[in-house]
Amino acid sequence: MPTVENLAFRVATEGDTGAVAEIVHGAPGREAVALYGGEARARRLGFALVRLQARRAGLGRTLIAEQEGRPVGVLQWRLGAEPGLPMSPGLAWATLRALGPWHAARAALAERVRRRVNPPPPAEAFHVEELHVLARLRGAGIGGRLLEQAEALARARGFRQLSLITHTANPAQRLYRRAGFLEVERREDPEYERRVGISGRLLMVKRL
DSSP: OOOOOSEEEEEOOGGGHHHHHHHHHSSOOHHHHHHHTSHHHHHHHHHHHHHHHHHHTOSTTEEEEEETTEEEEEEEEEETTSOOSOOOHHHHHHHHHHHOHHHHHHHHHHHHHHHHTOOOOOTTSEEEEEEEEOGGGTTSSHHHHHHHHHHHHHHHTTOSEEEEEEETTOTTHHHHHHTTOEEEEEEEOHHHHHHHSSOEEEEEEEEO
8 A cells, every 4th residue: 555755735837737637637537538439539638638728727726746746646626606618719629639530529429418417516615626646646645635735725715615526436435425525416317327337427515
């Protein structure tokens, strides 16, 4: 079992774009692999989206966990009332380049299905958009420490709720429940399950 010592936390900068992309998308999960037509395509698209995010909005809402100066975990957040990365010509072009025409069209259809099972976060919540740890260090406590940092950020800004959305097959639910998150909404859809092999997605909330 890996152990974690001397963890430090800081807000990401543009120079961290590659490290953030590698931690978040370097080993795509089963949902992304199914949605985007394979591991390699999911990885390419994920890297492209992080680069696009860094150029358009910066990484000021990305928290990095470091060990001995090396990034080992990432947490990204937004406010519940804010939309995610909106569709734009830049996003459409990044998707087309990463996936190719056929898989891009297929992914667009699958994404519409995914939206049906994606509960909206509470408008007044501090929403955890992404939480990822390097594969070799998972289970060592980094994810829990990042959630503690998110709670501290939320409290400092006056928020009374933390929220996150995950799919129903994600084993990280155990971490979220241990951290005090409760499931408040579950959405399932036969077409989503047929495409992805997962029954649906759920919203979890922790009251502060």
